[in-house]
Amino acid sequence: MAEQFEAELTRLYRVQFPALYRYLDRTLGDSQLATDIAQEAFIRLYDRGSMPDEPVAWLITVVNNLVRDDYRRTGRRLRLLEHAGYNVGHSSTPADAATRVDQQERREQVRAALEHLSPRDRQALLLRHSGYSYREVAVALGITETSVGTILLRAGALFREVYEELHGKPD
Amino acid sequence: MKSYMVSQIDPEHPSDELLLALIHQQPFEASATTREHLQGCASCAARSQALSANDAVIAELLQSLDDPLPVLHPSFAMRHATQLRRAGLIAGAAATMAVAAAAMVPSSPLHRWIAERATSAAPVRLPAAGTSPDTAVTPVPAADVPLASGIAIPAQATLIVAFRREQDGGAVEITRTTTGDVAFRSRGGTTAYEVADGRVTIDNQSPAETYLIDIPASVRQVRVRVGPRTLIRWPEDSARYTLTTDPRRARVDIHTTATSPP
Numbered sequence: 001m002a003e004q005f006e007a008e009l010t011r012l013y014r015v016q017f018p019a020l021y022r023y024l025d026r027t028l029g030d031s032q033l034a035t036d037i038a039q040e041a042f043i044r045l046y047d048r049g050s051m052p053d054e055p056v057a058w059l060i061t062v063v064n065n066l067v068r069d070d071y072r073r074t075g076r077r078l079r080l081l082e083h084a085g086y087n088v089g090h091s092s093t094p095a096d097a098a099t100r101v102d103q104q105e106r107r108e109q110v111r112a113a114l115e116h117l118s119p120r121d122r123q124a125l126l127l128r129h130s131g132y133s134y135r136e137v138a139v140a141l142g143i144t145e146t147s148v149g150t151i152l153l154r155a156g157a158l159f160r161e162v163y164e165e166l167h168g169k170p171d
Numbered sequence: 172m173k174s175y176m177v178s179q180i181d182p183e184h185p186s187d188e189l190l191l192a193l194i195h196q197q198p199f200e201a202s203a204t205t206r207e208h209l210q211g212c213a214s215c216a217a218r219s220q221a222l223s224a225n226d227a228v229i230a231e232l233l234q235s236l237d238d239p240l241p242v243l244h245p246s247f248a249m250r251h252a253t254q255l256r257r258a259g260l261i262a263g264a265a266a267t268m269a270v271a272a273a274a275m276v277p278s279s280p281l282h283r284w285i286a287e288r289a290t291s292a293a294p295v296r297l298p299a300a301g302t303s304p305d306t307a308v309t310p311v312p313a314a315d316v317p318l319a320s321g322i323a324i325p326a327q328a329t330l331i332v333a334f335r336r337e338q339d340g341g342a343v344e345i346t347r348t349t350t351g352d353v354a355f356r357s358r359g360g361t362t363a364y365e366v367a368d369g370r371v372t373i374d375n376q377s378p379a380e381t382y383l384i385d386i387p388a389s390v391r392q393v394r395v396r397v398g399p400r401t402l403i404r405w406p407e408d409s410a411r412y413t414l415t416t417d418p419r420r421a422r423v424d425i426h427t428t429a430t431s432p433p
Contacts, residue, residue, distance in 0.1 A: 018240055031238035106235045113232075129233045134197045149188030156229050163232060 008051055013042055016056060023130035024063055027123075029111060037066045057139035060127065064140070113163035121155035128152055184212065190219045194226055240325075323352035327369040329392040337398050338378035345393075345403075346385045354385040 024034035041062040052058040138145040360379030365372040395403035
């Protein structure tokens with residue numbers, strides 16, 4: 001029984017960690033914190049000792065709670081306008097430096113546009129574009145599956161409108 | 172502000188929500204009907220194209236936020252997260268993304284997942300400084316030492332593995348796999364890995380008995396260095412000698428060469 005759970009957990013980790021990390025990284029703008037929180041969610045699932053009915057939604061709910069708790073504890077607001085820095089292995093040629101500046105600017109523009117969305121709409125948009133299905137988004141956010149499409153249309157439209165108002169059409 | 176949402180024109184036409192669900196390949200009752208409708212309705216097809224294009228732009232903008240995905244084996248990830256939790260560092264962990272450490276945790280249940288993947292390909296001995304290359308290929312039996320968790324990184328065309336320092340003994344076992352990540356594990360010692368741009372630095376301050384490296388076929392060039400020496404230069408010197416192929420493991424098929432300093 002325990003072995004079956006571990007096998008399921010391992011499979012779930014391999015399939016779901018990338019999407020969970022991507023969602024958190026986009027939400028937080030901090031890759032290390034995203035890694036830690038995603039791993040913490042799996043640790044909690046491991047501690048739980050059995051699979052919930054909706055493991056994917058369960059994981060999303062856990063990470064959303066961890067993010068909220070983290071903000072509450074640290075007084076940190078969503079770091080949408082803040083960039084945690086690049087990670088590793090950058091060369092220092094001028095061309096690369098220029099590319100990095102462009103990437104940095106683009107990131108800040110995207111984060112600024114995301115800030116205009118309501119928390120729920122932002123979560124739905126980021127979850128969907130991190131690879132989650134409508135059903136998983138609905139269960140995780142406590143909304144009906146049929147309303148996911150409406151939220152995505154609204155969130156996507158506002159996100160792009162704000163982005164283009166602030167920064168012009170994307171390249 | 173202009174809107175990218177196109178209002179529903181007629182109740183007989185599918186709503187934007189349905190079109191978007193179809194674009195997102197979400198299952199819904201009327202999907203077949205909607206697909207059929209799109210084939211015969213130019214205005215809805217145009218709406219669908221506009222929604223799809225808008226969705227692609229949003230996806231591209233959001234992708235600009237992405238940092239590289241850390242690829243961690245489950246056992247390592249669990250252990251790492253546990254350590255962080257114990258230390259109360261979840262919220263404030265330092266942003267040293269590329270540094271991963273692995274040590275022996277044979278009692279960890281999830282560790283078995285790694286252990287099951289352990290291979291016993293004929294190893295290339297990691298010679299001490301000054302040892303001739305010929306002595307570097309003596310197969311050694313699989314050690315009865317617990318296998319530690321390790322790391323996995325996405326495969327790139329070139330892989331450089333650099334041992335930070337010489338060590339008196341020990342071996343490198345390389346398994347050529349068909350697909351998957353480049354994976355590193357070790358037996359014995361305490362090993363830390365630093366990963367950056369296709370280069371993995373192994374901090375062998377406490378030397379392991381065996382280092383196991385799985386290298387998928389998509390990796391075309393491999394360099395294994397020990398301090399300033401190049402131990403394995405693959406495939407350039409592959410004719411010099413070949414690793415023994417274990418018949419129970421048909422995928423083990425690699426040619427390695429130990430060379431003098433480049």
